[in-house]
Amino acid sequence: MIRALVLALLLTPGVASSQDLAAGKDLAVTHAEAWTMTGNGKVSDATIIVHDGRIVSVTAAGPVPEGAAVIDAGGRMVTPGLMNAATQLGLVETGAADETNDKSSSNTTLGAAFDVQYALNGNSVLLPVARADGVTRAVSYPGAAGTAPFMGQAAVIRLVESGDILERPQAAMYVQIGSATLSAAGGSRSAQWQLLRNALTEAGRYQPGKPDQPITRLDAEALQKVLGGQLLVILTQRESDIRQAIALAKDFKLRVALMGANEAWRCADALAAAKIPVILDPMDNLPISFDQIGARLDNAALLDKAGVPLAFYASGNTIYLSYDAGEAMREVAGMAVANGLPYETALASMTRSPAAIFGIGDHYGTLAKDQDADLVIWDGDPLEPGNYPWKVFVQGREASLETRQTLLRDRYAKPAALPPVYQK
């Protein structure tokens, strides 16, 4: 029985449209339920016109330009390609195999200056997995380092099938405050905050060329960017630390976002007033550390109610940061909705909102004129487990949904005269 069904599966929709697009044709996605993420809900029976990798228009029952390649969405839901706001895609492939793990550095003098952009591997087999689950953009952020509280600088990547995946280097500086990195800062979170404040102060008065300054040139230059308005993401959980983050943003006039932030709901109004967005995993509901006593499933809903912008990621004991980064993020978004978050806000927290937070909102995150044509046509509600993209487009180009994992599946499920090792 398996065999017949798998063969049926392999008759996947043709890729004629890709050839058409390669020939420079316009693309028209017709009969779409378009969730534009522009704050107006969905457009039913939408026609989405794409020219040269960008969206031209999204109109209800709009006409198809002559000569355009047409994809009939058949009423399926269409969203912008999703953006995961915290991954280690391109940095980690097999986490336990050090050779494939570039997320952090423990034995260099690089602290704030550590920058993941130089390690990004566009041929990681984990990128197609995320893309086949609807992710076309992601933040790849550094791991905890030996230079706590500094983790380093993150990059925004685009999940194109070939070519450079780096979209926006140095999209944010990351620091981690709290029990997870206490020992590296001498055992106290006070030391963590003081080290951070002191480093910002020293970076501000760093004088190029002058010897024996209390901060390295590389770290000073990196932190000067933060003082100049680069996003500072503070990975922290406890209410007291979240309030410290708010104070830090005010004192140094920084642009701050929180990550993790399990207890952020306790200071939702203060975060909204300070215009500090929160990057969170809605699945985080366990008191897994003393910093997370207040974790709860409706953290996202409570923050949204107070007016705090949200962006989603999924951790799953850190597994989902690298593996199934798309599937898992959709799952946790669904959990946020199950616990009170409006549906459209959940979608926005995987599209428009992370795009705005990480500085690519001018060309990605909504289905609107001049935006990159990152589109996902879904076979069902993307927040329900087991639903998948029917088609994925990155910058107007249809991407294959084949992954190493689907190849493994088919190799062992398909009948063949020769052993599986001959099936490719």
Added chain:
Amino acid sequence: MKGSFSTAWLPVIALAIACSGAMAATPGKARHHPPVKPAAAAKPPADFADQKTREHPLPFMLGGNPSTYKPLPRQDLLITHATVLDGAGRRFDDADVLSRDGRIVAVGHNLDGGNARVIDARGRWVTPGIIDPHSHDGTYSMPLTSIDDESGDVSEMSGPIAADTWIEHAINTQDASFIYALQGGITTLQGLPGSTPQIGGRAVTLHPIPATHVAAMKFPGAPQGLKMACGENAKGYFGGKGQKPTSRQGEMANFRDVFSQADAYRGMWRHYEDEPHGPPPPRDLKLDTLAATLDGDLLVQIHCYRADDMAEMQALAHEFGFKITAFHHAVEAYKNPDLFTETGTCAVVWSDWWGFKMEANDGIRENAALLDAAGACVTMHSDSPVIGQRLNIEAAKAAGAGRHMGLAEPPEHIIKWITSNPAKVLGLEDCIGTLAPGYNADIVIWSGDPFSIYTLADTVLIDGAIAYDRHDPAYQPLSDFQLGRKAGVSQ
């Protein structure tokens, strides 16, 4: 090739199992296993009752805490107008479920509940209680601290053969993980030792209702499991310290060595049993456990990832004559379903955890669906309190991956992956995991389709008693740890 060892593994003591939490009230009621007495602390566990008749009982199964579990206060219940998945493959629409004295009496339409309290479940779904066959709740205990880094209770790490350890001796019953599991519809879970040692020790089957001692959480009469592990963990940890094993072949040598010793030890005790002259042989607690395994008295639960590792372990089991109840994690099981279908071994799998180490590189989401289609016994598991709260969604993801490749199965089939199939892994398939007359009234009333992300467990019943109710604070337990702290539990 078989050695000279006895291959007679007895069909476990499952026959003596007692689903005793429910305490069958009416003798003669249709029931295919004997009614049970409530366990008394002074008596040996019910499991070992058969040994009492022997003058010089074999010591292999002695030890541990007799269950003192008692069901919560309860009344007879008639759940009406629900979509019922019975856990054994059947679906009933607009149906009723009647429980009396902690047992299921009937599933059907327009049931007469007599004086039973009626719960209107119109528009809602009802399933058996969810069973997690792989939990570390109580030892991977929240909150984790630096103390756990130094000496956690998940595994005894002093050597690769920790066969003398019983995980029930370590259970922190106030771990809030139990309560989060309960809120997600889990009514029974198997607490397993960790997978760093090759033989991690004896498991324990629990209800997730925190008490002051593990004995009061123990599923009365449940068979005992044995945790083993193959692959990267043991050789990585012990090998990294310059100890044996440093390799997979070293692991296998260790296994064959200790099972050989156990076979000889068992022979020595059997000889003493037949001719009880002089002092009894000296006890060896590690060999007790392994002798019990060879006797078929422990359900063997093996952590394995790679298909070749699982084949090696089946060969080991064949050589020494024991049965492997389940491979856990089993991310490459789909590569060789014969390892399961030919032996009756169950596959205890995740939906989408893979890749984090070399032996996990080849995991696929269709693993469960492919094994299921091949006829293997498949169950989901948690291994972590993160997903130990939502095995229904784990099953939904795994089933969705199957559907996506053309292996669509209806909800009444998929529910087996988290009910009647894991009941087999625990040796409790005649007690729990199915809503049918005589089974324990472990029931979840869901707000909707349990395989939708938007669905929550409304009411969770264990042995016919309400253990959790999403709408009634009186039935929302709070761990001692969280009490008095500003806990984040939603009210």
